[in-house]
Amino acid sequence: MxxxxxxxxxxxxxxxxxxxxxxxxxxxxxxxxxxxxxxxxxxxxxxxxxxxxxxxxxxxxxxxxHPALKTALLDYLSEDRVVHSLDMFTVAKRDFLRAFEETVLRPRGLDYRVQLPGPTGTNAVETALKIARKATGRTDVVSFTNAFHGMTLGSLAVTGNSMKRAGAGTPLYHSSTAPYDDYLDGSTPDFAWLERVWADGGSGLALPAAVIVETVQGEGGLNAARPEWLRALADLCARFGVLLIVDDVQAGCGRTGRFFSFEEAGIVPDIVCLSKSLSGLGLPFSVTLLKPELDLWEPGEHNGTFRGFNPAFVTATAALREFWSDDxxxxxxxxxxxxxxxxxxxxxxxxxxxxxxxxxxxxxxxxxxxxxxxxxxxxxxxxxxxxxxxxxxxxxxxxxxxxxxxxxxxxxxxxxxxxxxxxxxxxxx
The missing domain is CATH 3.90.1150.10 (Aspartate Aminotransferase, domain 1)
Structure with missing residues (x-):
């Protein structure tokens, strides 16, 4: 047959x-x-x-x-080095933290704790939202028109796109939306509404825990905030005790010409979200940067199985040394x-x-x-x-x-x- x-x-x-x-x-x-x-x-x-x-x-x-990053990864893997480690101490993680401090934080005069929340940008955003609420004891977060911050429920709640929000299949809570830079074509002074309702005990809107913003809205139409708009936002948040979160997942890691996209504005956010190109080679990796006084977690209070992906530490370290040791x-x-x-x-x-x-x-x-x-x-x-x-x-x-x-x-x-x-x-x- x-x-x-x-x-x-x-x-x-x-x-x-x-x-x-x-x-x-x-x-x-x-x-x-x-x-x-x-x-x-x-x-x-x-x-x-x-x-x-x-x-x-x-x-x-x-x-x-990229040859320098690929070589670092291949050498690491060929020696049976640690790949998965959750949040245990490893040589690869130590090398990354030292490189990040030496090439990114210290030259910019920044003092952030580095939290490793999970492998993607939305993990970094969820972490930022949770710690902002924990630190302030407040629940609401203000985001902006045309914002995009990720596809998990917390991130969707501060995302503007109606199609993506509808995919949640459930109501999205504890967020409100403000107009992004030039959304109203200059017809209304910047932040006039936010300042009024935050200061007015009869506005019906509680003071939020945080404001989350992209300096360039990568998915929302490539709207780019002016440096003076970002400075005014940072000043407003500081005056009212509202934390400022910059989502630098897409615009960070050099995409706008400096490592952080907010550097041109001369502001220092309370919390910064990084992912995407942080690993350098396209490996999943994200961090949430916190001012030290916001690092209020109990051990294990926020975690994830893949928060310690050592191959990404290796390629990220190689990228920092290769590209960011000087200007x-x-x-x-x-x-x-x-x-x-x-x-x-x-x-x-x-x-x-x-x-x-x-x-x-x-x-x-x-x-x-x-x-x-x-x-x-x-x-x-x-x-x-x-x-x-x-x-x-x-x-x-x-x-x-x-x-x-x-x-x-x-x-x-x-x-x-x-x-x-x-x-x-x-x-x-």
């Missing part, structure tokens, strides 16, 4: 369609199978090369498989950020109603017609450039190359984006 058993196809996308949840999203816009990656490029299993200006949604600030790399990022802004503004000048958004290498183009951004991103993919969209209506084309991108690579990406915009506009006309 002939054996008619079908041999499974080891290529293609059938297994994803058959077995993976329909919640998947990025692959719907980029329907290819990636296999290899280096620097600013990803390569499919068929050998097609794509310029990656998505950077793992900000988790790959140093590009794919050389940051200055290069600022140069590339200026190049990106110039290129995007040149494209914008040819598209009525469009505008530059963002800061540094977290930037993009907002279109008056919200359907254009998605079509431009699709056309860019067809020309082998990966960019995504941002904003409540996906009205912004978001350009987020690795911080290690060369001037030539960045120009190549801008040229593709320019051609894509021209192509979409020609069809629209």
């Amino acid at each position: 002939t054996d008619t058993m079908t041999i499974p196809d080891t290529t293609g996308t059938d297994v994803f369609e058959d077995r993976e949840s329909v919640v998947r999203s990025y692959c719907r816009n980029w329907p290819v199978v990636f296999d290899r990656a280096s620097g600013a490029e990803q390569v499919t299993e068929d050998g097609d090369r794509y310029l990656d200006f998505f950077s793992g949604a900000g988790a790959l600030n140093y590009g794919h498989n 050389t790399f940051a200055a290069q990022v600022r140069e590339r950020g200026a190049q990106l802004r110039t290129g995007l503004e040149q494209i914008s000048a040819r598209v009525p109603g469009s505008a530059y958004r963002g800061r540094g290498l977290l930037a993009g183009l907002r279109f008056e017609d919200p359907t254009l951004a998605g079509r431009v991103a699709t056309e860019a993919f067809d020309q082998h450039l990966l960019v995504e969209t941002s904003g409540a209506d996906s009205e912004v084309v978001k350009v987020m190359p690795p911080l290690t991108v060369t001037a030539a690579e960045l120009q190549r990406g801008l040229d593709i984006l320019d051609r894509s915009v021209r192509s979409v506009l020609a069809v629209a006309a």
Whole structure:
């Protein structure tokens, strides 16, 4: 008898369609199978090369498989070193904490306790919300229009996007929303409403535990807060005894030209959330930074099984030593950020109603017609450039190359984006 058993196809996308949840999203816009990656490029299993200006949604600030970070990881793993350790002491964790102090905290005059809450950005945010409530004895948290802070319930409660909030399937409590910088087009003085209701015992709104803010709203349309707006917010919080949390998960780790995105404003938040590119190589890793007087936990009061992922300590330490021992790399990022802004503004000048958004290498183009951004991103993919969209209506084309991108690579990406915009506009006309 002939054996008619079908041999499974080891290529293609059938297994994803058959077995993976329909919640998947990025692959719907980029329907290819990636296999290899280096620097600013990803390569499919068929050998097609794509310029990656998505950077793992900000988790790959140093590009794919940076040699210095990859070597550190491979050396560590080859020696049977500790991988999983919860919050036990390890050599890898000690090396990271020392490197973070020497390259990040001490040069900036910052004194933070480093809490390791779990592997993702939303873990860092949940930790910040919990400790703010514990420290103040208050429950509410103020966030801003178009904010995005994560997909777990506490983080969703301070997120603005209605579609993501609806996914909670339950009411989201103990938060209120204030207008972000320029949300009201300058028609109302900054923080006039917050100051009034916080000071008024008859407002019906309790004084919050904290305010949480992104200096650049990575998922909310690339709105960038002015330094003076951030300083006024920090001053307001200090006057009322409200803690200031900066969510630097996407805008931090150098994305805006300095390690922390709030440095330009000259403020010192009470709590800072970091993740995404903190590990340097795309490994899951997050921290919540707390002023020492806020480190009020009982041992084990907040924990997580994967809060001590040593391979991420190793690559994070290598990234800090490689890129942040002095200002050389940051200055290069600022140069590339200026190049990106110039290129995007040149494209914008040819598209009525469009505008530059963002800061540094977290930037993009907002279109008056919200359907254009998605079509431009699709056309860019067809020309082998990966960019995504941002904003409540996906009205912004978001350009987020690795911080290690060369001037030539960045120009190549801008040229593709320019051609894509021209192509979409020609069809629209």
